[in-house]
Amino acid sequence: MEASGDSTILHYEGDAQVGGRLASVGQRLLDTSANAIIRQSLEGLEAQIVARTNGNGSGEGDTAVATPLSPAPPSQTEFALGVARHMVEDMFAEENQEELIRKAVIAAGTLLILYLLIDWFAGRIANKVARKMK
Structure with a gap:
């Protein structure tokens, strides 16, 4: 945590360790x-803090009842899109x-080689079929 004027900056780091078949992914x-997920969770925490801080500050002295406002939680779709x-x-x-x-260069090279091999193989098959039709 780091003080920055009237606010505080939180630096965070996450470490996920997965083993077995899932790790092969x-x-x-x-x-990533x-x-x-950590970043989106902290953004949600920030939204909660801002909503509660702003909700308690508005009122007319002692007569108003302060009700903390809370933002609606994201739907599963919104959460997945955020991630x-x-x-x-x-x-x-x-x-x-x-x-x-x-990685893009390697993928493009691999696709080019596959294309050339498939084209060569299709040409051989076409020549065999043409010879049999004669």
């Missing part, structure tokens, strides 16, 4: 998902761009 994807948005932001962050470009 890719630790990077799991780390965990960070996105996906944070994952995309994390994947396209500057520190990940080199890795992303490297």
Whole structure:
């Protein structure tokens, strides 16, 4: 935690460790998902704090009853979209761009090789069929 004028900045870090078959999905994807969920949870906490702080400050002296306002919790769809948005932001962050470009080049090369192999194989089959039809 760090004081910043009238507010406080919270620096956080999450660590997700998964083993077994689920870990074979890719630790990077799991780390990104965990960070996105942590970030969205802290944003929800911030919304709760802001709503309760603003809700208690409005009133006319002792006559008004302060009722803390609470934002509605997100639906499952909103939560999933928020996690996906944070994952995309994390994947396209500057520190990940080199890795992303490297993976894109490898994927493009692999697709090109597969295309050439399939084209070559289809040509061989077409030649065999043409010979049998003669």
